Amino acid sequence: MHVANSWDAALEAAGLPVDASCAIPLETLPAFELYQAGQLDIEAYLDEVAAFLDIDSTAAAKVHESILLRPTDGTLEIVEELNRRGYITGCLSNTNTLHWGVLTNPLLYPNVAALQVKGASQLIGFNKPAEESYLAFESMASVAAGQILFFDDNGANVEAARRFGWAAVQIDPTKDQASQIRSGLAGRAVL
Numbered sequence: 001m002h003v004a005n006s007w008d009a010a011l012e013a014a015g016l017p018v019d020a021s022c023a024i025p026l027e028t029l030p031a032f033e034l035y036q037a038g039q040l041d042i043e044a045y046l047d048e049v050a051a052f053l054d055i056d057s058t059a060a061a062k063v064h065e066s067i068l069l070r071p072t073d074g075t076l077e078i079v080e081e082l083n084r085r086g087y088i089t090g091c092l093s094n095t096n097t098l099h100w101g102v103l104t105n106p107l108l109y110p111n112v113a114a115l116q117v118k119g120a121s122q123l124i125g126f127n128k129p130a131e132e133s134y135l136a137f138e139s140m141a142s143v144a145a146g147q148i149l150f151f152d153d154n155g156a157n158v159e160a161a162r163r164f165g166w167a168a169v170q171i172d173p174t175k176d177q178a179s180q181i182r183s184g185l186a187g188r189a190v191l
Contacts, residue, residue, distance in 0.1 A: 001109065002069040002173070007053060013066035016059060026067065036096045038122035045096075068099055074178025076111040081191065083114065090117030092137045092150070094127045117141045128152070129160030149188055151181055 004010040007022040007029070026032050031048035034040040040048075050060040082089050091112060095103060100120050106113035119137040126132040138145060145165030152158050153173040161168035169184035171177050185191040 001072050001103070001112070004067050004069060005173075007063075010063045010067045011053065013069060014059070014062045015066075016055070016063065019053075022053060033127060036094050036121045037127050038097075038125050042097065064098060065102075068102055071109050071111050072177045074176075075181065076114060078178060078181055078185070078191075079111055079114045082185075083116065087190070088117060088141055088143060089115045090119060090137065090141055091115050092119040092128060092133060094121045096122050128154070128157040131160070131164060134161060134164045134166065149184070149190065151184060153177075 004013050004026075006025055008018045008020070008024075010026070011018045011022060029048065029052050031040055031045050031052075035042070035045040046057045046060045046064065049055075049064060050057045053060065053063065055063070079089050093100075093103070100122065103109045103112045104118060112118070117137070117140050119133070119140055121127045121133060124133050124136040126136070128134070134145075138148070141148075146167075148161075148166040150158070150161045150166045150168040151171050152161070152168065153171045155170055158168040158170040167188065169180070171180045182191060
């Protein structure tokens with residue numbers, strides 16, 4: 001999926017004025033990480049975002065909603081093909097309650113909805129790259145570490161997955177993600 005990875009990008013996507021001082025990654029705000037791990041409720045999170053961005057809580061909710069931009073072109077076809085071939089498909093996502101409802105809506109994100117196993121940080125209680133998140137996904141999917149091929153755009157998440165025995169491929173989110181996934185699958189004789 002395509003996401004706004006910084007507060008200025010999320011403000012812009014929400015149609016709100018952008019302050020150059022907000023050109024920092026979302027994870028820089030500790031409340032963002034806590035909310036994704038299910039350790040902070042929505043009201044407290046939005047209060048933190050509003051204070052951080054110097055906006056009201058209604059605008060903070062709009063900014064948060066605007067982090068999700070759109071599904072990744074071509075990935076639904078990959079998921080459907082893997083499902084037809086009998087592979088277990090899934091995601092291990094650092095996400096949150098508000099976004100999870102959007103991401104699992106087949107009308108909005110059919111590529112995510114088509115996945116068989118859906119691991120979300122706020123449900124697991126840990127964000128990637130914490131070991132607990134990878135172990136929880138293995139348990140949810142009922143597969144061993146050596147059976148997992150993992151794609152992620154965050155280098156720390158890819159390195160952690162490899163440390164835990166997963167085959168992992170880093171995706172460049174600025175390039176065609178579906179073709180990178182297909183290449184990674186072909187390199188392992190999956191597609």
